[in-house]
Amino acid sequence: MTLIDGSCLCGEVTFAVEDKFDEFHLCHCQQCQKASGTAHVAHLFTQADNFQWLTGAQHVQRYDVPDRAISNAYCGNCGSPVPYLSLASGKLVVPAGALNTASVTMPQDHIFYAEKAAWYETGVKAVKEDGFPS
Ligand SMILES: [Zn+2]
Ligand SMILES: [Zn+2]
Secondary structure (H helix, E strand, O other): OOOEEEEOOOOEEEEEOOOOOOOEEEEHHHHHHHHHHHEEEEEEOOOOOEEEEEEEEHEEEEOOOOOOEEEEEEOOOOOOOOOOOOOOOHHHHHHEHHHHHOOOOOEEEOOOOOHHOOOHHHHHHHHOOOOOOO
């Protein structure tokens, strides 16, 4: 088994998870757009006991959206998304961008695609620059 570690932007919150994920969804729902500030979240799902905080667990805060089984967890110091336990599924949700090494699990689908940002598909096809635009 391969252990992957991850962290928030400021590095206060760190965690480790075994690279054994059941699902990997890109969710375009309006709540995930708000929570991420961008077109979609990229969430890996694993069993709750397949995960441990290494540092900074006391900085983790979460918000549970009323009336919809959606949550957002983030580092209270830098605001970056961090893993959380899904109230709906009981599974551990890991934001893919928080991992320091990519999982072998690849995205399986785009969900809630009917709610996608109006600029998403154009954005995917836009010019690719390796850094700032030249
Ligand atoms: Zn942080
Ligand atoms: Zn969503």
